[in-house]
Amino acid sequence: MRVLFLLFIVCPAIEIGLFLLAGKWLGIFPTFLLIILTGVLGALVAKRQGTDVYHRVMRDLQHGKMPGEALLDGICVFFGGLLLxxxxxxxxxxxxxxxxxxxxxxxKPLLFKWLRGMSKNKRIIIK
Known part of the structure; x- marks a missing residue:
């Protein structure tokens, strides 16, 4: 419940405060352009790195290796691009x-530990 409170109430409130500060320091139009720029750059970087991760996963599978490290990278790249x-x-x-x-x-070690904990608590099942 606390996580949802932080996610839906506190984080947007902080973001609004940062928007207001940036608008005051930079101006409305530069702040708006900065928001658009980070979104576009996020999409481009995530696409490029996501393609690299995809190729690493395929290469690991072709060599008979488990692509665990590459999959963690993929999760991070996906959420990083989404956040940007x-x-x-x-x-x-x-x-x-x-x-x-x-x-x-x-x-990544924190993410792995969190996923491992979710697996042990049977919230997610890894086969």
Whole structure:
């Protein structure tokens, strides 16, 4: 319940406050252009990295390896691109962290641990 409260109430409120600050500092039109630019760049980077992840998964499967690492990258790239396409500066920072390989590699162990916990609690089933 707390997660939903943060997701639907607190995060949008912070984003609105950041929009107001950016509008005051930069102006309305540059702020609007910045929002559009981050969305377009997010889509382009996610598409490029998603294609790379797809090829890595296919290569791992062709060599008889489990593509676990590549699949985690794919999840991170998908959500990173999605967050960058959403309007908001806070979501842009989170999305960029998931798309930049250095920061993504720091976050993947947390994602793996969370997915493992979900699997053990039978919330998701990994076969």
């Amino acid at each position: 396409m959403l309007p908001g500066f806070l979501s842009d920072i989170a999305g960029a962290c998931l798309l930049i390989p250095f920061t993504r590699n720091r976050m």
